[in-house]
Amino acid sequence: MGMADRAVNGGGTRVALIYGSTREGRFCNKVMDWLRQQLVRQVDLQLDLVDPAGLAQAGSRVAEHKALTAMGQRLAAAQAFIVVVPEYNHGYPAALKAFIDSFGAEWQGKPVGFVSYGGVSGGLRAVEQLRQVFIELHAVNLQASVSFANASEQFDADGTPWSSERAGRSLDTLLAQLRWWVQALQQGAAQRPYPGRRATRAAALPAPEPASAVQPVVLVNHFRPKPGKLDEFVALQDAAATLAREIPGWRGSRLLRDDESGSAVLISSFDDADAHREWMATSAAFAQHRDKVRALIDSSEPRFFEQVYERTP
């Protein structure tokens, strides 16, 4: 992932090209290479190649979660998508569905086009099914698509399709529609926000199981509630306990109170400090909770610690 597999050709409309197959030895590379060659000539497009196969190679669930979050940021930055998709048993690949479902608002209010391939159907049945999925995600399906039937026989040794002219014309139509929708949707969104979902689905994904070999980071936060507000503060923290389940890599929390000083200490542990910081910066539910806490306290002193050991009798 990252810059190495991105084809960036300057500014312009940001289009994420998504690999729809994650199979080893996939034909998808050939179709994607053709698409990229066509698109790099379009000086008004900035391309980002998004490959869900990278997720399976992440190694651990924590790494996979990180990779998914990074891909979510790239999808969020895109203004349009083109999915290169094969047909498997009259549908689209399951890995693609899992990838799509990992995100929510990232797709919303943006056009999605398809370049499909397969056997006799050219992947058209996969495309029709994907259109149903993307409607639910508040994306806008482009009417035009590019399709390669009997794909394995359609490309010469250089990766040029025999029907290169026809495919090129279909792609031109797709791009004209894509540009029109990008502009129309952006103008619309500038006038008033789209009434869709706000939170990203990736942020709400179940946290990966903690990698037991990895020591947690521990957040210790010393709160000093305003005089007489300790009980209210403790009750507020208690009521918000379920919020922690949202946090990627959350391993547990402990709240301690000291009536003598009128203060409290919250100790929470996580797989990863960055994932936690990112959650704090992006979670709307946490922002609401933090505002309520701020109204009750004079100060708080949060600090991340690396765990050296945890001992139990």
Ligand SMILES: Cc1cc2nc3c(=O)[nH]c(=O)nc-3n(C[C@H](O)[C@H](O)[C@H](O)COP(=O)(O)O)c2cc1C
């Ligand atoms: C499990 C499986 C099911 C397939 N089912 C269909 C199908 O229903 N219709 C079709 O036109 N092609 C079908 N094909 C052919 C694929 O679309 C074709 O092999 C394509 O190149 C696979 O893409 P990939 O190699 O990038 O994963 C199927 C291929 C596989 C592996």
